[in-house]
Amino acid sequence: MRRPLIGLTSYAQHVQFGRNDMMAGMLPMNYVKAVHATGGRAVLVTPDDPGTDVLESLDGIVFTGGGDVDPAHYGAEPHPQTEVDAIRDAAELLLMRAALDADLPVLGVCRGHQVMAVATGGALHQHLPELIGHDRHRAHAGTDPLAASAGDYGRHDVVIAEDSRAHDLFGRHVSVNSFHHQAVADPGEFVATGWCPDDRVIEIIEHPGRRFALGVQWHPERTADLRAFVALTEAALIDRKVAAVV
Amino acid sequence: MRPIIGITTYVMPASWGVWRDLPTALLPHDYAAAVTRAGGRAVLIPPDDQDTDVLRVLDGLLISGGPDISPGLYGEEPGPHTVIHPERDEAELLLLQAALDRDLPILGVCRGMQLLVAAHGGTLHQHLPDVLGHERHRVAPAVYSRHDAVFTPGSRIAELMGADVAINCFHHQGVADPGKLVVTGRAEDGLPEAVEDPDRRFLLGVQWHPEVGRDRRIFGALVAAAAQSS
Numbered sequence: 001m002r003r004p005l006i007g008l009t010s011y012a013q014h015v016q017f018g019r020n021d022m023m024a025g026m027l028p029m030n031y032v033k034a035v036h037a038t039g040g041r042a043v044l045v046t047p048d049d050p051g052t053d054v055l056e057s058l059d060g061i062v063f064t065g066g067g068d069v070d071p072a073h074y075g076a077e078p079h080p081q082t083e084v085d086a087i088r089d090a091a092e093l094l095l096m097r098a099a100l101d102a103d104l105p106v107l108g109v110c111r112g113h114q115v116m117a118v119a120t121g122g123a124l125h126q127h128l129p130e131l132i133g134h135d136r137h138r139a140h141a142g143t144d145p146l147a148a149s150a151g152d153y154g155r156h157d158v159v160i161a162e163d164s165r166a167h168d169l170f171g172r173h174v175s176v177n178s179f180h181h182q183a184v185a186d187p188g189e190f191v192a193t194g195w196c197p198d199d200r201v202i203e204i205i206e207h208p209g210r211r212f213a214l215g216v217q218w219h220p221e222r223t224a225d226l227r228a229f230v231a232l233t234e235a236a237l238i239d240r241k242v243a244a245v246v
Numbered sequence: 247m248r249p250i251i252g253i254t255t256y257v258m259p260a261s262w263g264v265w266r267d268l269p270t271a272l273l274p275h276d277y278a279a280a281v282t283r284a285g286g287r288a289v290l291i292p293p294d295d296q297d298t299d300v301l302r303v304l305d306g307l308l309i310s311g312g313p314d315i316s317p318g319l320y321g322e323e324p325g326p327h328t329v330i331h332p333e334r335d336e337a338e339l340l341l342l343q344a345a346l347d348r349d350l351p352i353l354g355v356c357r358g359m360q361l362l363v364a365a366h367g368g369t370l371h372q373h374l375p376d377v378l379g380h381e382r383h384r385v386a387p388a389v390y391s392r393h394d395a396v397f398t399p400g401s402r403i404a405e406l407m408g409a410d411v412a413i414n415c416f417h418h419q420g421v422a423d424p425g426k427l428v429v430t431g432r433a434e435d436g437l438p439e440a441v442e443d444p445d446r447r448f449l450l451g452v453q454w455h456p457e458v459g460r461d462r463r464i465f466g467a468l469v470a471a472a473a474q475s476s
Contacts, residue, residue, distance in 0.1 A: 003299050010290065012275060017260040019387055025290055026272035028265075029257060032292045041300050044255070044271060044290035046278040053247040054287050057303040067263075 004059035004236035006040040008032065009095065009112065011066055012047050012087050031064055031109075034221040038229040040236065047091035052098035060105040060212075060236030062229075063092055063112025065219060068182055071126060073118050079126035081181060093119045100189075105212040105235035107228055108205075110180055113215030116205060122188030128181055132199040137178045137217075154178040156196050158203040158218075164193035165214060166204045169227050176203065176218035183217060190215065211235060248287040249305035249472035253277050254338050254358070255290045256312050257331070276457040277310055277355075284465035286472060293337035298344035306351040306448075306472030309338055309358030311455065314419055317372060319364040325372040327418065339365060351448035351471035353464070356417055359451030363441060368425030374418055378435055383415045390414035390455060393433045395440070401430035402450060403440040406463045413439060413454035420453065427451070447471060 010027040017024075025046040035042035045054055045061070055061065067085035071078050073093065078084065092112075096119035099106050108116040114124055129135045136154045158174050160166045174194075184192070184202040190213070194204025207213035212235035220228045253273060260270035271292035278288035291300060301307075316330045317323060319339070324330060338358075342365055345352055354362040360370055371377045374384075385391045395413045397404035413433075421429070421438040431440030431452075443449040448471035456464040 002302075003297070005300060005303060007289070010271075011262075013262050015260045015262045015270070015272060017256070017258040017270070017272060020274075021388075023275035024260075024272040025255075025275055025278050025288075026260060026262075026270050027292075029269040029271055029292070032271055032294075036294055036296070041294065041296075042292060043252070043300060044292065046275075046288055046290060048275065048278055048282060051248065051287060054250065054289060056247055057250055057289075 003039060003041040004233055005057065006035045006042055006232065006236060007045040007054065007058040007061040008035065008042055009061070009063050009088070009092055010044040010046055027064060030221040031062065034226050034229045035062070035233070038226050038233045040229075040233045045095070047088045050091060050094060052094055055095065055098055055102060055104060058104065060107070060232050061095070061099050062232065063096060063106065063108045063115050065110035065112065067111065068126070069111070069114055069118050069124065071124070074123040076123065076126065081127045100207065100210060100213060103210055105232055106210070106214070107232040108215035109221065110217060110219060113205060113217050114182060114184060116190055116207075116213070116215045117184045117187045120188030120190060122184060122186040122190065125183045125185045128183055128201065132201065134199075135181070137183070137196070137201060138181050156198065158194045159197045160204065161193045165206045165212075166193045169231055174225075177223060178218050180217060248285060249469055250303060251281045251286040251288050251306045251308055251468065251472060252291045252300065252304040253281070253288055253308040254310050254334075254341065255292050257293055257334065273310055274457070276460070277308065280457040280460040280465045281308070281469065283460045284462050284469045286465070286469040291341070293334050295333070295337055295340065298341055301341065301344055301348060301350065304350065305475050306353070306468050307341065307345045308468065309342060309352070309354045309361055311356035311358060313357065314372070315357060315361050315364055315370070317370070320369040322369070322372070327373040335361070349447055351468055351475060352450070353468045354451035355457060356453060356455060359441060359453050360419060360421065362449070362451040363421050363424055363427060366425035366427045366443075368421060368427065369423045371420045371422045374420050374437070378437065380435070382435070383420065383433070383437065384418045390416050390458065393439070395431045395433060397440065398430040401428075401440075402442050402444070402467070403430050403452070406467050408463070414458060415454045417453060447474075
């Protein structure tokens with residue numbers, strides 16, 4: 001059976017590897033492995049190109065984690081802690097709107113979840129610690145984020161609304177890792193269906209008018225719980241069968 | 247819709263921002279930029295050994311530069327200066343063979359050219375300074391050395407390059423025997439710098455780095471050939 005082709009948006013980032021120090025198109029391998037482990041074939045979609053024609057070749061797309069979305073895209077002034085990634089913003093807002101228009105199966109992870117909200121008229125909280133008075137969405141107190149191992153992500157519960165796609169996937173509760181300092185304030189055309197019970201920070205959004213458009217604020221690609229990726233791959237397969245019948 | 251050019255990637259521990267040494271699929275930005283400038287749409291193809299299914303959406307394949315290929319691919323033991331990434335070899339060879347079966351347009355750059363040669367029964371010199379007695383193909387870390395190449399009149403690369411034969415090199419291995427491919431360009435010291443298969447629609451390997459200057463002659467030719475298969 002052919003594997004569905006899943007695009008992953010990628011960073012354009014100055015990066016050090018081996019003896020090299022240069023601008024690269026790049027993405028942590030966790031995302032690639034998560035797609036391959038759940039039956040898809042990953043290709044990286046670089047942000048250095050403003051076109052959306054690549055979507056015609058994909059069966060599904062993941063909008064991945066990364067830097068902050070420029071608040072200008074939701075009509076706010078930048079907070080001092082906001083570090084924007086303008087190149088990715090331009091490419092991903094276009095791609096997100098085009099993917100939703102085409103009803104391509106879409107998964108948003110962390111920044112990608114936030115791009116979903118902003119691309120459909122929503123808005124973000126720019127710095128959670130000022131809103132909720134703690135920084136537990138970024139890391140456990142006393143851990144070193146520089147170590148960059150999965151255990152350094154702050155862990156917390158998410159409670160999930162009944163009668164939602166997320167509920168079908170995860171049930172009433174899911175325990176998640178967390179590494180972000182911004183969050184969705186207004187989900188735009190999406191609907192919030194999962195929250196952190198301690199502080200009501202939005203953790204899951206989904207689009208009621210699309211076959212599969214789900215955003216999660218955490219990082220499933222860094223865990224053994226790949227249910228969000230499984231759901232994307234399944235939606236991508238169904239999408240293609242429908243296309244084949246038509 | 248623009249022709250889609252798949253570009254193979256590195257997988258290396260990489261560091262950026264707060265992150266240190268995360269296993270990362272990556273590719274120098276120049277490659278995608280060169281494809282974009284030439285009118286194609288680049289997608290990056292991280293290594294995968296399951297199948298070559300991804301080729302069904304590609305109009306052209308670019309095998310990028312990187313570390314040395316495994317000398318086992320041409321029947322030799324690794325020498326002391328040879329640095330290999332066997333999982334990348336395996337994934338790229340799988341893609342390359344399937345792309346050849348489909349007669350997909352293929353461009354190999356640096357390591358990519360060397361892989362083309364090995365896949366066609368050729369062999370490499372594992373460390374050029376030992377063979378040539380000089381280091382003019384890799385003068386210093388992160389420094390490209392300029393050479394004037396000599397191209398075979400009538401070859402694809404000669405037609406593409408025209409009067410401007412300056413090339414930028416950064417490699418310590420080189421082609422010893424091109425196998426079934428034809429050497430169509432050489433450096434001033436005689437080292438092969440370009441290989442082709444004249445019987446195929448588009449199969450070109452260059453030992454230098456045309457992506458750094460976004461060379462529209464070479465990337466334009468790849469995209470044009472890919473446009474005919476899309």
